[in-house]
Every structure is written in structure tokens, then in C-alpha cells.
Amino acid sequence: MMDQALQHLVNGTVLGGTYALLGIGLTLIFGVMRVVNFTHGELYAFGAYMVYALVSLLGLNFYLSLVLATLLGVALGALVELVLLRPLRHADIDSVMLVMIGAALVLQNTEMWVWGGVAKMVPTPFVGTPLVVGPVSVLPLRLFVFAVAVALLVGFWLLLDRTRIGTAMRATFQDPQTASLMGVRVGLVHTMTFALGSGLAAAAGALLGPVFVVSPTMGDLVGLKAFAIVILGGLGNLPGAAIGGFALGYVEEFGAGYLSTEYRDAFGFLLIILVLAIRPQGLVAARERIG
Amino acid sequence: MGCCMLRLENVTVRYGRIAALHEVSLEVREGEMVSLIGANGAGKSTTLKAISGLLAPSAGRITWEGRPIGGLAPRGILKAGIAHCPEGRRVFPHLTVRENLEMGALLRRDRAGIASDLDRMIARFPRLGERLRQAAGTLSGGEQQMLAIARALMSRPRLVMFDEPSLGLAPNLVQQVFAIVREIRQEGLTVLMVEQNALAALTLCDRAYLLETGRVVGTGTGAELLASPHVRAAYLGGHAAAA
Incomplete structure (x- = not known):
């Protein structure tokens, strides 16, 4: 019984790391720009497809492909901002939301068109046999994914907390004028x-694509989950998004483990309904607290 | 007094279709302290925002040492040497006191100069020195005003604009803020100050402009305006005798 709980705890932590990446990216965008970013899930899918293309089609090194896929995600994000969001700087939030929903549809259908509807597998250099430590077993790939996610989280925090540009970003977040x-x-x-x-979304997709499979609709559920994480932590709250990411990971793993595997994805949304009913400001108190 | 440093000629600023400033003309000379006085909504803050680039004039000219600067972004104005200490202090609440001060020096690249200016600010405002690592939002109103002033000075401006520096402060702190403004000005900085406290503003300044509903309706030395019957009746009330 205890052993099983420990296993779920490890699985939840590993899953929570990538959820935290997703949530932090989304909450940062909302906090600084007041943009509800419906393309977030598609950027996740984009990262996964880029890893697939670089590894399977171009035969590049797996690790190099992860880095390149993330950088391509950064470039696509910059492009979306410059082309779609910059002209809408002073538009109302509804117009921006509609444009972002449109952008998400375009991105998803482009993926369908380019890559077809059949799911793709990404080969990795990791062995398929789990590492076993006492009662707990974990796949080496998942451990690697977790380590990279944590490294990205720490790197991102250092960027925001310790650099000039990070301080300028936090200042803009708090008072743009x-x-x-x-x-x-x-x-x-x-x-x-x-x-x-x-x-960050593309990095999460690049990391999880090889763990699961890569398909054009993979961004849908993840996009919803990213919103769930952000709402859990409080909109625009960075530490909240990290905590929300891990909370969702644990709820899903323990829910699937003890209650029902089929309703795995539902547990997270159940948690959000509970949080919104009891603590609508999110799990973490200080709103708009950043860094 | 030096030559004309900042000049506004017939500057008009609109919020949508409503003109907040009508053809405002004024000038600030090097080393001078100039006050803008007037009631709420007279256009005092709008004037400062037009100068610092937060608002773009729809007509008229703003020149800085003869160079047109109207329509430049706030970054360009700050680079030119004009700092704007905004109304309501506007410190970054979740940045530390030190980070707030560093934000003031964002455009500077001289690390050593920034460090020595930081030390000077701490020497001048010991309360800030004791709270360098504290979030600015946890400071008292007076401390936040000192931080806002220090932050504006961290850019090493040649002209500093204060918007209602005494607003919402207890009387003893108001005196302290005005003492600091006087010191800053004695150190050779040029100052343009917006103040609702007309008595203090006119007592401190060399010259002043009186704004009413977006227009300049009077100008003169502080003493001249203090003696003006209109100013005494409308802005000094019972306090006129104290001057």
C-alpha cells in the first residue's frame, strides 16, 4: 500500500515538472500582456512535431533536436506576437481572444495538413526498461524529462530574478506605464x-512528445490543462503556476491510481471546479506576485 | 539663471475628442525651479506626461535645448536627461527597494557610477538603506515617496519633474519632501514641480505657471503669484496670510 503511494508520488512529480513548465509560460503571458493565449497548446504540439521532424526525418541528435525545437518555439512565439498581437496592443480583451482562438485553429490545421492525422513516434536514445529503486520504478526517459523540466524552471527563475531584463520584465508586469x-x-x-x-510550451511538447505519441490534436487537452494549472495557481502568478502544475500532476496520478484510470484527465478539472468554488483567487494567496 | 532648457509652445493634448491641454506654452531655464499650480483637472499632470512622452501632443512644439522632442517615446526623453517622478509614487510593489533603484538606472551602463549613486541615495535616505531587500510595497507612504524620488535621481537627470510629491503624506513628511526637493535643486538640478499645495509650491519655486481648465492663465515669480489677488482667493484661501 505504502509502496504504491510512493510510486504515484514519483509519477506525479515527474508529470508535474512538465505541467509546471506549461503553466508558467501561460501565466507569464497573461500577467505581462493580459492576453488569454489559446495558442499555448498548439505551441506544445509544435515543439513535439519539431522534435519528430528533426530526429526522425533529418536524423539529428536527440538532445540537439530538443534544443532546436525549443528555439523554433521561441521564434514562432515571437512571430505570433509581432504579426497578431502587436497591432492589437490597445484592443479589448475579447477581440484578442477571438484572434488567438483563430490562430490556434490555423496552427492545428496546418499541423494536420503537413503531418497528416496519424500519430507519430519519436525514437529516443533511452532504454525502455525502468530503473528500479526499492519499491519505485521509473523509465529513464521520464527521469530525463523531469530533470530538464526542473533545469528549465530554475533557469527561468534565475533569468527573471537575477538579470536586468528579468527585473525589467517584472517591473512591466507590475506597472507598465x-x-x-x-x-x-x-x-x-x-x-x-x-x-x-x-x-516553454514548445519545450514541454518536445520533452513529452517522445514519452507519448505526437498527433495534431495533442495540443487540445494540454491547452485546457495549462489553463487549469494557471487557474489553480491564480492568474498571472508565477510560483502559483509551478505549484498548480505539480498539484495537477499529483491529482491525476493519485486519481488514476486509486479511483479510475479512465477518468484520469477529469480529476484535474474536478480540482479546478473545487478551487474555483472555494478559493477563486487560486491556491497561492498573493496575486500578481512575480519572482 | 541659464538659458532656456525646456520650452513648450502652444502644446495641445487630447484624450479622445476632449482637449486636456489648450495651447500651453511655458519654459524652464537651466538651474531653475518652476512650479505648475492649479486645481484638480487643470492639466498639470497632463503637461508633465506630454513632456515625458507618456502622451503625444496633438499640436504644438516641445523642445529640449533647441531640439524638438515632442512625440518621442519615454525612453528617448529619459535618455535626453529628463526624469519624471509620477503622481502617486508608483514604486514597483513587488520589486525590492534595491531593484526599484536599479530600475531608475536602467539606461545607464556605468556600473561604478550606478553603485556610487546607490550609496549616495542610501546616505541621503537612510530608511531606504535599512530596507534594501524589502519589497517596496511594504514601505510606508513617506518611504515610498522617498524611493520614488531616489529612483528618479538614479537616472542622473538634468531636469527632474515631480508630480504631486506631497500627495497623501502626513504634514511632517510633507515638510521633509519639500526639504529634499529644495536640496536637489540647490545641488544644481533643474526642477519642474506640479503641486496642489500652492503655498508650498510658490514659496519654493523661482517661477510658476497657473493652469486652469487646460490653459495657462497666469505666470510670474513665486512671490508675484503669492501676491496676486486671484491666486490668493482661489488657491491659497485662508493660508495666504502665512506667506
Whole structure:
């Protein structure tokens, strides 16, 4: 009994790491830009497809492909911001939402068109036999995915907390007009924020694509889950998104383990309904707290 | 007094279809302290926002040392040497005191100069020095105002604009803020200050402009305006005798 719980805890932690990546990207974009980013799930799918293309079609090294897929996600995010969001800087939130829903549809259908509807597998250099430590077993690939996710989270936190550009981003998050009086180019911060947030989504997709399979609709559920994570942590709350990511990972793993595997994805949404009913401001108290 | 540093000529600013400033003309000379006085909604803050680039004038010219600067982004204005300490302090609440001060020096690249200016600010405002690692949002109103002033000075401006620096502060703190503004000005900085406290603003300044509903309706030295019957009646009320 205890052993099983420990196994679920490990699985939940491993899953939570990538959920945290997804949530932080989305909440950062909302916090800085007040944009509800419906393309987030598609950026996740994009990262996965890029790894597939680079590894399976171009025969590139797996690790190099992960880095390139993430960078391509950053580039796509920058492009979306410059082409779609920059002209809508002062538009109302409804118009921006509609445009982002449209952009998500275009991205998803482009994937369908380019790659077809059949799911793809990505070969990895990891062996398929699990590592066993005492009562707990975990696949080496999943362990690797978790380690990279944590490294990205730490790197991202250092960027925000310790660098000039990170301080400027946090200042813009808190008070854009006063930040501009300090000489911050708010437009540039928006482009960087969207590109970085998209890069985190693409990194999550690049990491999880090889764990599962890569398909054009993979972004749908993940996009919804990313919103769930962000709502759990409180909109625009970065530590909240990390905590929300792990919370969702645990709820899914324990729910699937003890209650029902079929309803795995439902447990997360059940949790959100509960949080919204009891604590609508999110799990973490300080709203708009960043860094 | 030096030559004309900042000049506004017939500047008009609109919020949508409503004109908030009508053909405002004023000038600030090097080393001078100029006050803008007037009631709420007279256009004082709008004037400062037009100068610092937060608002673009729809007509008129703004020149800085003869160079047109109207329509430049706030970054360009700050680079030119004009700092704007906004109304309501507007410190970044979740950045530390130190980070707020560093934001003031964002455009500077001289690390050593920034470090020595940081030390100077700490020496001048010891309360901030004790709270460098504290989030600015946890400071008292007076401390936040000191931080906002120090942050504006961290850019090493040649002209600093204060928007209602005494707003919402206890009387003893109001005196402290005005003492600091006087010091800053004695150190050679040029100051343009918006103040609702007309008595203090006119006592401190060399010259002042009186704004009413977006227009300049009077100008003169602080003493001249203090003596003006219109100013005494409309803005100084019972306090006029104290001047």
C-alpha cells in the first residue's frame, strides 16, 4: 500500500515538472500582456512535431533536436506576437481572444495538413526498461524529462530574478506605464514574454512528445490543462503556476491510481471546479506576485 | 539663471475628442525651479506626461535645448536627461527597494557610477538603506515617496519633474519632501514641480505657471503669484496670510 503511494508520488512529480513548465509560460503571458493565449497548446504540439521532424526525418541528435525545437518555439512565439498581437496592443480583451482562438485553429490545421492525422513516434536514445529503486520504478526517459523540466524552471527563475531584463520584465508586469518611464521598451518586453512563454510550451511538447505519441490534436487537452494549472495557481502568478502544475500532476496520478484510470484527465478539472468554488483567487494567496 | 532648457509652445493634448491641454506654452531655464499650480483637472499632470512622452501632443512644439522632442517615446526623453517622478509614487510593489533603484538606472551602463549613486541615495535616505531587500510595497507612504524620488535621481537627470510629491503624506513628511526637493535643486538640478499645495509650491519655486481648465492663465515669480489677488482667493484661501 505504502509502496504504491510512493510510486504515484514519483509519477506525479515527474508529470508535474512538465505541467509546471506549461503553466508558467501561460501565466507569464497573461500577467505581462493580459492576453488569454489559446495558442499555448498548439505551441506544445509544435515543439513535439519539431522534435519528430528533426530526429526522425533529418536524423539529428536527440538532445540537439530538443534544443532546436525549443528555439523554433521561441521564434514562432515571437512571430505570433509581432504579426497578431502587436497591432492589437490597445484592443479589448475579447477581440484578442477571438484572434488567438483563430490562430490556434490555423496552427492545428496546418499541423494536420503537413503531418497528416496519424500519430507519430519519436525514437529516443533511452532504454525502455525502468530503473528500479526499492519499491519505485521509473523509465529513464521520464527521469530525463523531469530533470530538464526542473533545469528549465530554475533557469527561468534565475533569468527573471537575477538579470536586468528579468527585473525589467517584472517591473512591466507590475506597472507598465512607470516601467516605460524608466526606459523599458514595453513592446519589446511583450515580444520577449510571448516568445519565452511559447518556448516553454514548445519545450514541454518536445520533452513529452517522445514519452507519448505526437498527433495534431495533442495540443487540445494540454491547452485546457495549462489553463487549469494557471487557474489553480491564480492568474498571472508565477510560483502559483509551478505549484498548480505539480498539484495537477499529483491529482491525476493519485486519481488514476486509486479511483479510475479512465477518468484520469477529469480529476484535474474536478480540482479546478473545487478551487474555483472555494478559493477563486487560486491556491497561492498573493496575486500578481512575480519572482 | 541659464538659458532656456525646456520650452513648450502652444502644446495641445487630447484624450479622445476632449482637449486636456489648450495651447500651453511655458519654459524652464537651466538651474531653475518652476512650479505648475492649479486645481484638480487643470492639466498639470497632463503637461508633465506630454513632456515625458507618456502622451503625444496633438499640436504644438516641445523642445529640449533647441531640439524638438515632442512625440518621442519615454525612453528617448529619459535618455535626453529628463526624469519624471509620477503622481502617486508608483514604486514597483513587488520589486525590492534595491531593484526599484536599479530600475531608475536602467539606461545607464556605468556600473561604478550606478553603485556610487546607490550609496549616495542610501546616505541621503537612510530608511531606504535599512530596507534594501524589502519589497517596496511594504514601505510606508513617506518611504515610498522617498524611493520614488531616489529612483528618479538614479537616472542622473538634468531636469527632474515631480508630480504631486506631497500627495497623501502626513504634514511632517510633507515638510521633509519639500526639504529634499529644495536640496536637489540647490545641488544644481533643474526642477519642474506640479503641486496642489500652492503655498508650498510658490514659496519654493523661482517661477510658476497657473493652469486652469487646460490653459495657462497666469505666470510670474513665486512671490508675484503669492501676491496676486486671484491666486490668493482661489488657491491659497485662508493660508495666504502665512506667506
